[in-house]
Amino acid sequence: MPKIVNHDQRRELLAEAAWRVIRREGLEGVSVRRVAEEAGMSLGSLRHYFVTQSELLAFSMQMVSDRVNQRIMKLAFNGNPRHDIEIVIRELMPLDEERRAEAEVWLAFSVRAQVDAALKELSQEVHGSLYDGFRKMIDMLVKMKLTPEDIDAEQETKRLHALVDGLVVHCVLNPERLDSDEIWRIVMYHLDRIIVNR
Amino acid sequence: MPKIVNHDQRRELLAEAAWRVIRREGLEGVSVRRVAEEAGMSLGSLRHYFVTQSELLAFSMQMVSDRVNQRIMKLAFNGNPRHDIEIVIRELMPLDEERRAEAEVWLAFSVRAQVDAALKELSQEVHGSLYDGFRKMIDMLVKMKLTPEDIDAEQETKRLHALVDGLVVHCVLNPERLDSDEIWRIVMYHLDRIIVNR
DNA sequence: TGTTTTTTAATACACATGTATTATTAAGAA
DNA sequence: TTCTTAATAATACATGTGTATTAAAAAACA
CATH class of the missing domain: 1.10.10.60 (Homeodomain-like)
Known part of the structure; x- marks a missing residue:
């Protein structure tokens, strides 16, 4: 053999x-x-x-998504909404070298997916999964009455989703102006404003 | 001749x-x-x-920045903070075909600037200018006492900056999930929450 | 109309690329 | 040890690339 x-x-x-x-x-x-x-x-x-090169690229892109998903599935959720939301978001942001590599590579693939049909599906699928994940977080907060009364769950989801991805992009493209500590502080600042303590 | x-x-x-x-x-x-x-x-x-090809690329990238700046300089500001903030932000987002083209092209160049020294400077310069612009908006709101008392101007600036760019990226990369009307609604939603009516 | 100078067109060259093909090597089971 | 098969290495080929060079064309003034 x-x-x-x-x-x-x-x-x-x-x-x-x-x-x-x-x-x-x-x-x-x-x-x-x-x-x-x-x-x-x-x-x-x-x-x-x-x-083919296409296979290599598709696999390399898929691996970014897989690695992040694997980490999230292993997280120790404790039922505290703020805690559980924080630990998920932490896996999505370039807060250490491993996550930074993933963010840089993912951004490159996302942009290419615009003009490469073989990568487009994964790009869209991940975007949808992230939206769904953020939506669950917001719905949980609403259900537990931890949000201000006048919020709109869908708008809040899209706002949080865009804020997180915007911070990721800023941190990847301009690390001199916005380091990982700072983007995490801004996420905390945002969560402080959509989660009320009763 | x-x-x-x-x-x-x-x-x-x-x-x-x-x-x-x-x-x-x-x-x-x-x-x-x-x-x-x-x-x-x-x-x-x-x-x-x-x-050289480099010259062509550098010029093409610069032209994105120039076009946006030219439009902003021609805007009719009226002194109403909410109005003036809105019309500036509107020039930065892919709300019509012209702005959509700029956003797509700019994103491509920004990502390449990560690995192309000839483009890096402009990328950083524009990021800085945008931050400064957003900072002026927030400072104006604070000065006119149109914000909640507990806000942090720097954090609010970075939050708004990241939110806007995050929405731009989402709209460029996933137009099926997030169209131009929707991203504008989310900007309005955010401004509603950082500008109080007294 | 003729002259000057810029713009345009055509071709050439060295190099990197994706893919295919072929020979060589190495490892495990009989 | 020997044999079988996958893994590796080397080479080849057509194509696209950035850049350079050279010849042709066009336009404005004398």
């Missing part, structure tokens, strides 16, 4: 190499040769795991 | 062609050949106006 290597693990290793190239040189710098070199592998080897 | 053409006008025509290519195929689709073809011009002609 043949030499056995963990196929999925190898694909993740290559996708991680792709992430590094994206962060360093942008998505337009991701040639199959460069990713193979970054992974310390030959072109032919890469091709055993990804037959 | 030679044939006379308006040099600057020609450069804008080429930059507009570049915008169209960016919107259709992404920034990675912008080769000098494709832009020349899109402008109905030969490669050699393009080269008379932009010696």
Whole structure:
């Protein structure tokens, strides 16, 4: 029987190499040769795991979403709305190096998804999932009467969603002007204003 | 004497062609050949106006910023804070086709500026100018005592800035889920909450 | 009309790219 | 150890790219 290597693990290793190239040189710098070199592998080897460049890119994008989802599923929710909301949002923002890498790579893929049909579906799906997640947070707050009386759940959801993503984009594109501590403080500031203490 | 053409006008025509290519195929689709073809011009002609591709890209990015600034400078401010804030923000969001084109192109350039030193400066400069603009709006509101007492001007500025840009990004990347009417409604919703009527 | 100068067009070249093909290597079971 | 098969490496090819060079065309003034 043949030499056995963990196929999925190898694909993740290559996708991680792709992430590094994206962060360093942008998505337009991701040639199959460069990713193979970054992974310390030959072109032919890469091709055993990804037959086309499109496959490599789609997998690399999907991996961002998967990693974030995996972390969120492992979170220790305690039933306190403010706490549970905070720990979810924390997984979505570039507050440490791991999350920062994901945010940078995700932004690059999101922009490309505008003109690449193969990536569009995942982009839309994740946007929808995030909206649904934020919506659940807001609905929970409303249900527990922890919000001001005059709020509109849908508007509040879209506002929170846009604020979080806006902060992520600002932090990724202008880290000198807005560091990770600061964006987290602004999220706290916002939550302070939509969650009332009764 | 030679044939006379308006040099600057020609450069804008080429930059507009570049915008169209960016919107259709992404920034990675912008080769000098494709832009020349899109402008109905030969490669050699393009080269008379932009010696390198970098020049073309830098000019095309700068033109986004210039166009928005020009519109803002022509606005009819009337001294009513809410009105004046609204008409400025309206120029920054993809509420019609012209502004939508600018938003899409600007986002593409912003992401590339992360890995392209020639574009980084403008990206940062515009981010700073926007922050300063939003800061002036908030300061004006505070000065006129139109805000709740417990607000923090810096935090409110960053919140508004991130919210606006977050909505722009959402509308550009997911127009099916969030159209221009909706993002404007959310801006209004936010302003309703930071501007009190006394 | 003829002259001058800019604009335009055409071609060339070196290089990077995605993909395909072929030979070589390595690992595990008989 | 030997054999089988997957994994790896090397090479090839057509295409698109940025840039440079050279020839042709067009326009305005004398």
